Amino acid sequence: MAGKKKDDLLHSAVRDHAIDKDTDINSLFKSMANSGGFESRNLAEGIDILQRMEADAKCTKFLSFVAALMSTGARGIVRDMLKNKMFDVVTTTCGALDHDIARYYDKYYAGDFRMDDKELLKKDIHRLGNVLVPMSAYGPLIEEKVQACLEDMYKAGHRDVATYEITDYIGSTMGKSSFLYWAHKNKIPVVVPGIVDGAVGSQIWMFHQRHKDFKLNILKDQTKLSDLVFGAKKSGAFMIGGGISKHHTLWWNQYRGGLDYAVYITTAPEWDGSLSGALVAEAISWGKVTTKARQTTIHGEASTLLPFIYAAMLQK
Numbered sequence: 001m002a003g004k005k006k007d008d009l010l011h012s013a014v015r016d017h018a019i020d021k022d023t024d025i026n027s028l029f030k031s032m033a034n035s036g037g038f039e040s041r042n043l044a045e046g047i048d049i050l051q052r053m054e055a056d057a058k059c060t061k062f063l064s065f066v067a068a069l070m071s072t073g074a075r076g077i078v079r080d081m082l083k084n085k086m087f088d089v090v091t092t093t094c095g096a097l098d099h100d101i102a103r104y105y106d107k108y109y110a111g112d113f114r115m116d117d118k119e120l121l122k123k124d125i126h127r128l129g130n131v132l133v134p135m136s137a138y139g140p141l142i143e144e145k146v147q148a149c150l151e152d153m154y155k156a157g158h159r160d161v162a163t164y165e166i167t168d169y170i171g172s173t174m175g176k177s178s179f180l181y182w183a184h185k186n187k188i189p190v191v192v193p194g195i196v197d198g199a200v201g202s203q204i205w206m207f208h209q210r211h212k213d214f215k216l217n218i219l220k221d222q223t224k225l226s227d228l229v230f231g232a233k234k235s236g237a238f239m240i241g242g243g244i245s246k247h248h249t250l251w252w253n254q255y256r257g258g259l260d261y262a263v264y265i266t267t268a269p270e271w272d273g274s275l276s277g278a279l280v281a282e283a284i285s286w287g288k289v290t291t292k293a294r295q296t297t298i299h300g301e302a303s304t305l306l307p308f309i310y311a312a313m314l315q316k
Helices: 025-033 039-055 067-071 074-083 094-105 117-122 139-155 163-172 179-185 199-210 218-230 243-256 280-286 302-315
Strands: 059-065 089-092 125-128 131-134 234-240 259-266 289-299
Touching (some): 025 039, 039 259, 039 302, 067 074, 067 302, 089 218, 218 243, 234 243, 280 289
Parallel strands (some): 234 259, 259 289
């Protein structure tokens, strides 16, 4: 802002939205971009960045997301983005695998944030926010399916395995409603740097208790990410939620000078100093996002925003 003239600052007037029954979603977002409306401008800018990123054939595209999202209908959007080959690599958390397996073989149900958790416990129902997860659809089911996958991998001679190899095999055993299936089918590696923090990770540990020569090698994951990052002419990321999945995406892209495109959705505040609350712009100071990158942070709840973002990406 320093050194800019008044006329340079006052160049884009705020205008009222004009919406009728024929207004399409991209016209709406264009209007939001030009109308100076608080967080709506960040949303519109984020969509524009994602559309440009998708159109850039030279760009290696990263998708990161947090596990809880897979307990909601947003799982279908992640699945379809991978089905449509919009991204080249995924970083996520163990719970995303748990929910994908559980919902492929069984169902979750709509609940309420204010339900009595003591009563739910008596009825063998877990609560994830306002989503209900029957115990029968989670722990025992995941144990059965993952142990069978690991046993098959072991019999096939696998002894030193990366998380992307485990997720790829699990995906090969499921069908079209699973995001892991489409990652497998389209050869999109799914890396889970914190895989022991969840049901699938616990099953890997339990399998290791019976097969001591079966090793989880997370350094092979890092080699896979290294190959992708150093082979990229440009790179971009759509980061849905914070934590380890966001940070691992940023961390590896610093080695090629930073992301060229970056869009981040979060509900976390930046004033507590957390990684989840940190704006994408902060990553510029670490070399994880380039100084010339198209980047923005969208503050909002991801399961609400994703349907509109994906619809706009498809229409474009």
